[in-house]
Amino acid sequence: MVTFDQLSKLLAENQLEPVGKLIDSSNQALVCQLGDIRVVYKPAALENPLWDFPEETLSQREVSASEVDRALGWNLVPPTVWTEHGPVGEGSVQVFIENAVVQDVAIFDSGAVPEEWIHIVSGQLEGKDVDVAHSLSKDVYRLAVFDALINNADRKGGHLLRDETGRLWAIDHGVTFHEEPKLRSVLWGWAGQPLIEAEAHDVRELIQRIDELELLGLSEEERQSLTDRAYRLLAKGLPEPSRRWPAIPWPVF
Numbered sequence: 001m002v003t004f005d006q007l008s009k010l011l012a013e014n015q016l017e018p019v020g021k022l023i024d025s026s027n028q029a030l031v032c033q034l035g036d037i038r039v040v041y042k043p044a045a046l047e048n049p050l051w052d053f054p055e056e057t058l059s060q061r062e063v064s065a066s067e068v069d070r071a072l073g074w075n076l077v078p079p080t081v082w083t084e085h086g087p088v089g090e091g092s093v094q095v096f097i098e099n100a101v102v103q104d105v106a107i108f109d110s111g112a113v114p115e116e117w118i119h120i121v122s123g124q125l126e127g128k129d130v131d132v133a134h135s136l137s138k139d140v141y142r143l144a145v146f147d148a149l150i151n152n153a154d155r156k157g158g159h160l161l162r163d164e165t166g167r168l169w170a171i172d173h174g175v176t177f178h179e180e181p182k183l184r185s186v187l188w189g190w191a192g193q194p195l196i197e198a199e200a201h202d203v204r205e206l207i208q209r210i211d212e213l214e215l216l217g218l219s220e221e222e223r224q225s226l227t228d229r230a231y232r233l234l235a236k237g238l239p240e241p242s243r244r245w246p247a248i249p250w251p252v253f
Contacts, residue, residue, distance in 0.1 A: 004079040038096040043088035058174030059092040060217025065173035105157030118189035139168040144187040150176040155185035158253040179225040194237040
């Protein structure tokens, strides 16, 4: 995997060359060649406006999520940087995960969720009762903590990718960091539980560094809310699903 510094160097020395488009992207993300690697380029100019987020800040929030991830030392988010010179103007540039598979959120026949998984929601698929569940692996737990920190309003199952080595990567962090509670996720398996000490240690370290982070697209209120959520996680553990709005994104994947 290319590092953050290597990605920045490649971007300084090469032009982004569009080679395709992410079909399911709501903000017209482009797949580009950058030197000898492929990246996902999300131009701010092509973002669809949202009523509750400032316009043309979603790609900036992608970079800010990567910044928080790097500060934590968790390396869950593929290296992501900002460019002002993309083919469609400024936007985020993230390393593309080649040959990625989704294996930590899955659909099972009703009542057939494995013991090492946890049920999320039940429904019907092609007329058959099914259960959606997520794995209880340590890196998925860490991602649940990360999402609570950045107030991720759209953690779908398809946003959890495993690369060819089995490493977990999390993508799509445009609708994050809002000052109002908006956590919407498929990862509720640890709701209400206190943080494990390893993650709690890293969150405490993050609090000491938040003022140093370059968090693009965020207001002062959103920066303060990030700090507030970090303290709340330490004091009260992972949040419970809200009863005031849908706690699970749709579609789930």
